[in-house]
Amino acid sequence: MNTRKLNEFKKNSGLTNAKIAEITGITLSNIDKITSGNNTNPKLDTIQAICKAIGCTIDDLDDVPDNKKDLPSRWEALRPEIEKLSDDEFLELFKYVEFLLWKKELELRNRQK
Incomplete structure (x- = not known):
């Protein structure tokens, strides 16, 4: 909020x-x-x-910046580029996304303390 x-x-x-x-x-x-x-x-x-x-x-x-509100369309625009990634590159991307989500969860937990 x-x-x-x-x-x-x-x-x-x-x-x-x-x-x-x-x-x-x-x-x-x-x-x-x-x-x-x-x-x-x-x-x-x-x-x-x-x-x-x-x-x-x-x-x-809403505290989501305006540039993130169109994220679904931006994600769809990236889909063709993501599909060009090798399996190893895709796994690396997936791990990075998991890391960002973990980091965000940690930040939220720390704010609630």
Whole structure:
């Protein structure tokens, strides 16, 4: 979730954290933690309630860069080149992708601690 975007929508709504807490029934301390970025893994229903109160959707808070949103079409464009790889080269690519996924999982675990 992109806290910067959340706070932009909050500012545009004119609502304070206290008012959002009142509207949603979520504790003010939880709203404060989420909007400050101290709670990096809030519950889905909590974010949905905040979004409803400030007039946005969860998709509006998407933190995937625009250049990654077209990834499926970019991947398809790479398919012919990937198919040209030898078995060993493909295995190397596959291992690298597995490494990147492992690294990302490790980063997520470390952030949650």
